[in-house]
Amino acid sequence: MSKELMDMLSHSLEANEFVKYNHIVLDDIELTGATAHIDIVPETLNVLGVAHGGAHFALADTCAGYSSRADGREYVTQQSNYYFLKGAKSGRITAKGHVIKRTRKFCIVDVDVVDEAGELVSKGTFDYYCVSEK
Template sequence: MNELEETMRERLKKNQFMSYNHIELEHVEPDYAVFRLDIRPESRNIFGMVHGGALYTMADNAAGSAAHTDGRNYVTQNGSLHFLRNQTEGTVRATGRVRHRGRSTVLVSVDITGQDQRLLATGEFSFFCVERSGKSS
């Protein structure tokens, strides 16, 4: 495990909502992060498909983790996710890629894929950088 991955895993231990929903970090590198969800009964909506909230949570975490790879602290400023299709079993992955990194904001694109790399959802998230002291940069 490299230093970036170790640091990210330590930070994510504090994210109880992500853990509660069985969402896990699979891979991280500068400006890039992949999360996975192995679909469980509690991951599904009343129609038996992955709940949209689980997909959105995965997307927000993948995007946020990609933003955090520069070592600074961020909060989600805005998020938009387009749901295209869904699945009932197997594994889904959210991949976040930094598209733009400014002094105080970061824009990250996210794709959620399912079986056979089928695109399930896509979107963008923006993050605002906050200094470790809690003041805005």
Template sequence: MTEELKHIKEYHSTHNAFAKAMNIKILDIDKGYAKTIMELKSQHKNSMGITHGGAIFAIVDTTLGAAATAYGTFAVTAAANISYIKAGTKGPLTAEARELSKTRKLGTYEVKVYDGDQSLIAIAQATMYRKDKPYPPVEEEK
């Protein structure tokens, strides 16, 4: 992993308060690719005792963001579609995002989410919008 990618991974890890609250960590990152993990806690379960769809989408969106910003520019989710394939009951969850296409402003990604048994529980496709702004942001000198 290059120094630039290590810096991006570290920035994600320390500045994404939502991912921290959801217990999501980046395992691997490259331009157009990311792999994350989320240890399941009671806060991730719905009233039926299975992983809440919002928690699954949270790992999807976090993984997308890591894969898209690995190019060193801000990227935000413009559209996303998710299919829940089976109930997630056993953790940890892992997600992998892979870039399908990339233009100057848009990127299309596929994300697969697996449970602790490595069973596919969800698949998503998303479009990321790339901004002309460096990521991580450049610290202004004081």
């Protein structure tokens, strides 16, 4: 883990009520990507007893967002493509983001979300638009 990057983003993490409310934890961050997780709790589940798709997406979008922000700039989600592949009923789901391309104005990040067994449960590609300069 890059302590320098985590320190740089610590204010954002502390101030992000959405992340806290949704139990999202940023585990690791490097310039090339980040890792985050959610421990599945009752409020994470949908009516079928599996982690709600919104929880998957929020985790992946947050992971991808912090992956993009590792360069010290601010980004907003411009668009995404997301695939739900398998339900997760309990335990932890972990998002692993990988920066595919970064330019002056945008960043594209792929994210895989896996369950505790390491099985892929959802995945997406996120396009971010840079709203600040260094």
